[in-house]
Amino acid sequence: MAGLVPFNKRRSDILSTDFDDFTNMLDDFFAEGWPFRRSLAADTFKIDVQDNKTDYLIEAELPGTQKKDINISLNDGRLNISVNKNETVEESDKNYIHRERRYSSMSRSILLADADGAGIKAKLDNGMLSVTVPKKFKADHSVVIDIE
Numbered sequence: 001m002a003g004l005v006p007f008n009k010r011r012s013d014i015l016s017t018d019f020d021d022f023t024n025m026l027d028d029f030f031a032e033g034w035p036f037r038r039s040l041a042a043d044t045f046k047i048d049v050q051d052n053k054t055d056y057l058i059e060a061e062l063p064g065t066q067k068k069d070i071n072i073s074l075n076d077g078r079l080n081i082s083v084n085k086n087e088t089v090e091e092s093d094k095n096y097i098h099r100e101r102r103y104s105s106m107s108r109s110i111l112l113a114d115a116d117g118a119g120i121k122a123k124l125d126n127g128m129l130s131v132t133v134p135k136k137f138k139a140d141h142s143v144v145i146d147i148e
Contacts, residue, residue, distance in 0.1 A: 044108060045060055045062055045108065046061045047059065047060045047061075047108050048060075054134065054135055055133060055134045055135055056112050056132070056135065057131070057132055058079065058129075058131040058132075059131075060081055060108065060128070060129040060131070061127065061128060061129075062083060062124070062128070063127035064127065065085065065127065067124050069083055069085050070082070070129065071083075072120075074112075074115060074117050074120060077112055078110070078112070079110045079111075079112055079131070080107060080108070080109045081107065081109075081110075081129070082107040082108075083104075084105045085102070085105075086101075086103050087101065087102040087103070088101045112133055114135050115134075116134045116135060116136045119134045120133050120134070
């Protein structure tokens with residue numbers, strides 16, 4: 001419910017009243033980044049999937065992520081990329097009265113029906129994860145049928 005955007009009654013009617021302006025102001029206040037508003041774009045990482053003739057190339061934007069925080073798996077043709085980040089700093093010599101930590105977990109899943117599990121390569125370079133997934137070779141078993 002926190003992601004719902006209220007209907008904005010902003011119109012260009014000639015018969016506008018001051019109450020309409022007040023309602024529009026309230027709509028704008030609650031629509032513009034209300035503290036608990038979340039979006040899918042902010043909660044996950046962006047990916048691009050290219051379908052080449054012999055393989056798939058998946059590129060994921062993961063700025064500030066280290067290799068140890070990334071898990072990649074292929075199960076029944078579904079490639080899963082997940083990131084688990086735990087940002088804590090242990091300092092025992094300070095006298096804190098308030099301290100914050102951050103833990104985030106994100107996951108994306110892509111169906112690659114003809115993916116071959118052997119030969120998958122992944123590389124992380126400057127926050128860009130590139131995964132190359134080879135395709136299974138499928139022989140053409142089609143049969144041409146003559147019409148009498």
